[in-house]
Amino acid sequence: MADLLPASGGTRLDQGAYIDDFGRRFWRTGGSGFWKLERMQGYDEGDFASWRALVRGDWEESLRLIEELRPEFEEYYGKIAASGFALHRVRIVERPLVPYIQWELNLLRLKREYGERVSVVDAVEVAPYEDRGPLPELCVLGSEAVYVLDYTSSGVPDGAVRHTDPAVVRQARELVQRLHSDGKDLESYFRREVAGLAAPRGK
Known part of the structure; x- marks a missing residue:
């Protein structure tokens, strides 16, 4: 993990600036x-x-x-496909599943129907990358930029650090690609680990 991203550098963006910058590049x-x-x-x-x-x-x-989102997702993912690229997501999960993860996997299952390629990775499998702390939250836009996302202690989005150095972007993209390849397809994971769960309580 130490050599994935530089200890300094990049451009710090507050939440508003991140949303604007991401929207321009996406x-x-x-x-x-x-x-x-x-x-x-x-x-x-x-x-x-x-x-x-x-x-x-x-x-x-x-x-x-979640089901009501189908028309919105059909339009959004159709536009993405027409733009010539695909969305890939790695969702790392800890056990037992907390309510948020149970909920999000239902949401991601619908996104998968419309083309998002979701892979689930058990947290124990990323331990070799986490000798100095949890992996960062990353968004990689092709070969152009990687955002290291920040959140408050309560999980509220709090901006990002943007890196555009080609070597840094490539390293980040290759890490996520490797995890994606090693993970479990969401549908098979969902059927085995999520479908039979009782309704969660709280968030």
């Missing part, structure tokens, strides 16, 4: 694809309706609201 991601690494076991999803239902303990409503 649609020119290109054939190398979008690669995301999720390591934390929970985030504050703000006013996202399905997550809010989870927080208040209404699991059935939370799942219903």
